[in-house]
Amino acid sequence: MKEQLKVIQIIDSLTPGGAEMMAVNIANGLSRKGVDSYLCSTRKEGLLKSKISGNVKYLFLKKKQTLGIYSFRRLYRFIKKEKINIIHAHSSSIFIGFLMKLWNPKLTLIWHDHYGKSETLENRKSDILKVLAKKINFVIVVNDLLYQWNKKALRVKNVVNLSNFASINKQTKEVIKLKGEEGKRIVCLANFRPQKDHINLLKAFKIIHQDFNDWTLHLVGLDLNDEYSDSIKGFIKTNKLTAAIFSYGSVENTFEVLEQATIGVLASKSEGLPVSLLEYGLAKLPVVVTNVGDCNKLISNNDTGLLVPPNNKLALGEALKELIINSTRRKLFAENLNSLIVKKYSEDSYLDKLIAVYLKTNDE
Numbered sequence: 001m002k003e004q005l006k007v008i009q010i011i012d013s014l015t016p017g018g019a020e021m022m023a024v025n026i027a028n029g030l031s032r033k034g035v036d037s038y039l040c041s042t043r044k045e046g047l048l049k050s051k052i053s054g055n056v057k058y059l060f061l062k063k064k065q066t067l068g069i070y071s072f073r074r075l076y077r078f079i080k081k082e083k084i085n086i087i088h089a090h091s092s093s094i095f096i097g098f099l100m101k102l103w104n105p106k107l108t109l110i111w112h113d114h115y116g117k118s119e120t121l122e123n124r125k126s127d128i129l130k131v132l133a134k135k136i137n138f139v140i141v142v143n144d145l146l147y148q149w150n151k152k153a154l155r156v157k158n159v160v161n162l163s164n165f166a167s168i169n170k171q172t173k174e175v176i177k178l179k180g181e182e183g184k185r186i187v188c189l190a191n192f193r194p195q196k197d198h199i200n201l202l203k204a205f206k207i208i209h210q211d212f213n214d215w216t217l218h219l220v221g222l223d224l225n226d227e228y229s230d231s232i233k234g235f236i237k238t239n240k241l242t243a244a245i246f247s248y249g250s251v252e253n254t255f256e257v258l259e260q261a262t263i264g265v266l267a268s269k270s271e272g273l274p275v276s277l278l279e280y281g282l283a284k285l286p287v288v289v290t291n292v293g294d295c296n297k298l299i300s301n302n303d304t305g306l307l308v309p310p311n312n313k314l315a316l317g318e319a320l321k322e323l324i325i326n327s328t329r330r331k332l333f334a335e336n337l338n339s340l341i342v343k344k345y346s347e348d349s350y351l352d353k354l355i356a357v358y359l360k361t362n363d364e
Contacts (some may be wrong), residue, residue, distance in 0.1 A: 007086040008038035008079065010093040015046035015222055016250045017191055018275045019091045019114035019319060020166070024048050025167050027087070029053035035358075038084060040075060042044045042093055047252045055174045057082065063096075072096065076103060086124040086358055088112060094132055101135045110138045116195055118145040118272040118293050124247075126153045137361045138356075142272035143294040163294065165350040166341075168255050168277035175256040179246050180216030186320065187261035187285075189276040190268070191222040191255065192229045196288075197311065201267035202235050202245065204317035210243055212324055220257060232245055258283035263323050263330065268292055271309050281341040286330040288319040304337040 004226050007030060011023040023039065028051070030037040037056045040047075044061040052058055059078050063071035077265075079087075079100060086108045090099030094111045101109040111132075115124065133154040138231070140162050141147045147161045178185055187203070198219065205217045213361040234247050251257055262288040264280035271293035280287045281298070287305040289295045299305040306322065308315040323330050 006036040008082045009088050010040045011090045013044035014041045014048040023090045027056045031318045096289040098132045111136045112140045117270045121149045164273045177251045178260045184215045185261045187218045189220045197267045197269045203313040207317040217245045222250045281337040284334045284338045286333040305333050
């Protein structure tokens with residue numbers, strides 16, 4: 001190794017989401033591994049700020065424009081002062097990472113591609129990314145589809161597929177108490193975005209609610225109060241499900257919330273490898289998920305959970321019903337999934353692989 005690793009994670013915001021959670025978890029994990037670890041949020045802070053370890057040096061840019069000169073200079077000076085040698089840019093923060101690389105070619109630039117619409121990659125615009133790719137030293141992707149796309153569309157030589165990981169981060173703050181009856185709660189941990197397809201989940205729940213009206217559904221995730229959010233709330237109200245479906249928005253104490261649930265569900269149209277699914281497993285929840293992205297790497301039918309096709313309310317409803325009526329299967333699936341995640345998707349294993357990437361690029 002030529003020099004001590006000094007790595008900064010750059011992310012647009014600290015609003016709860018898969019990419020944002022990974023940036024924070026990586027920064028915290030690296031600090032525990034003895035790496036000089038930094039984290040920069042460029043545009044917006046959020047609930048995840050409270051999860052940043054005290055050993056991670058944090059910078060907030062308050063960036064408001066695409067090319068904010070003031071923000072650019074602050075980050076450039078921070079990187080120079082701290083003698084940071086690796087930029088780990090997540091998602092769209094690659095743009096400011098690219099500018100840093102232009103001004104200081106000695107920096108190693110790593111792009112973490114968290115693109116969530118893996119099933120529609122043929123529609124992804126690549127012209128600008130092809131320009132940025134010329135300065136990227138290494139690309140990290142979260143599933144095989146993204147690996148192939150970066151290789152073919154961007155012609156990136158160095159690409160590695162590192163599946164996401166999740167970590168248990170219990171909080172001391174007051175925990176949100178889920179409504180409904182204990183032992184009969186279904187939770188969906190997903191931000192209110194169209195690709196998460198909450199409407200399909202609501203349709204499936206409406207079907208099973210007719211026979212299991214003592215079970216409740218709990219939606220946990222960022223609510224932007226936009227048109228998609230209105231469609232979710234409108235469905236709940238129109239179908240008279242306000243006493244059975246509850247929405248909580250973003251929460252700080254995710255793990256403590258999951259501990260109150262009985263079943264975890266994701267109804268997504270597209271995914272990479274969702275952090276939510278990993279968190280379900282760590283919380284020992286039995287799960288029903290749609291067969292998109294790399295979900296099938298974790299979920300094997302009738303072993304670690306139940307897989308259903310996307311956009312199929314009947315299949316989703318039947319799978320939920322199966323877990324509702326069979327507590328023995330719930331326990332078995334939960335234990336199997338938890339064991340798999342602890343063994344193959346642990347934080348230590350992930351960080352060791354990531355540090356190996358850092359060392360490789362830092363020595364070139």
